[in-house]
Amino acid sequence: MRGARALTMLTDTDLARYCARLGLDTLPPATPEGLARLQSAQLGSLPFEGIEPFLGHTPSLAPSDIAAKILHRGRGGYCYELNTLFGAAMTAAGFDARRALARVLQRNPEPGARSHLAWIVRIGDSRWLADTGFGGPGARTPIEIRPGEQAAANGTYRMTRNETLGEDVLERLTPDGWQKLYSFDGASVTDAEVEAANHVAATWRNSVFPWNLMVAGFDGDTRIGVFNRNLTEETPDALSRHDIADAAALGRVFDRIGLKAAPDLLDRVWQRLENPLPVPA
Incomplete structure (x- = not known):
C-alpha cells in the first residue's frame, strides 16, 4: 500500500x-x-452506520x-x-x-x-x-x-x-x-x-447521510438494513420490510447486528427521526 x-x-x-x-x-x-x-x-x-452525519457531525x-x-x-x-x-x-x-x-x-x-x-x-x-x-x-x-x-x-x-x-x-x-x-x-x-470526500458525504446537501439514518449489518445469514424508520431483512430465500415502532425497537435492531449505542445516543437518534430536518432545495 x-x-x-x-x-x-x-x-x-x-x-x-x-x-x-x-x-x-x-x-x-x-x-x-x-x-x-x-x-x-x-x-x-x-x-x-451513519449516526454521526445524521446527528450533524463529521466522523x-x-x-x-x-x-x-x-x-x-x-x-x-x-x-x-x-x-x-x-x-x-x-x-x-x-x-x-x-x-x-x-x-x-x-x-x-x-x-x-x-x-x-x-x-x-x-x-x-x-x-x-x-x-x-x-x-x-x-x-x-x-x-x-x-x-x-x-x-x-x-x-x-x-x-x-x-x-x-x-x-x-x-x-x-x-x-x-x-x-x-x-x-x-x-x-x-x-x-x-x-x-475531502468524508467531509462532503457528512455535510453536503445532496448527500444522503445528513438527512437519513442509514444502518446495516448481519444477524447470521440475515442482512438487516435500516433506512430511517424502515427495516429490511433479507435472507437467501426471502425479503421482508417492517416499520420500526419506537426507540426500544430500534435498540433491539442495533443489538441484533452488534451495534452498541448508549441510551442517550439512542434517544438522540430517535428524537432526530421524529423531528426530521427539511432537505435544502
Missing part, C-alpha cells in the same frame, strides 16, 4: 481487539481465500479515533471509517491493496460524485474489489475485477464497463434484473481526497 498515514493505524492492542471482534484467532494469509475470509468476517461483525478519520469508536466502544461506521480499518488490517496481513473512490449508482439515475471508499487488491495476476463499507447490498466476499458473473456468499454479482466514464461497474442480480451498485477506476487516492 502506498503512503497513506491512516493505513498504519493498528497497534498490537488494536489488532488483537480487531481479531477478537471478528472471531479470528489471527489475520488470514494474503491469498484470495484469506481476503474473502477477512472481508466476510468484518462485514459479519462490524456494522455499517473523525484519525486512526486512534476510528480504533476507539469501532474496536473499543463497540460502534460501527460508514465507508470511510470501516474501509480505513479494513485497509489497516490488510496492511498487517500483507495484502497489496490501494484505495478507490467510487460513484454510487444504486437509486441514482445519473453518475454522481465519488462518494464511496473501497479497495482494489492485487493478488498474483488478479485484481479484486474488496469492500466492507457499502451500506447497500454489496457482496459479502470480494469480487474479481474481470468480465462475467460471479457467485458471492450472498448473491450473484458481475463487473461491467462504462467506457464513457472509463470505470468498472459493480452490479448485483436481483429478481428484477441487474442492478448497478457503484462504479470505480484505478486512479490513485490520497489522504486529502479521502478527508
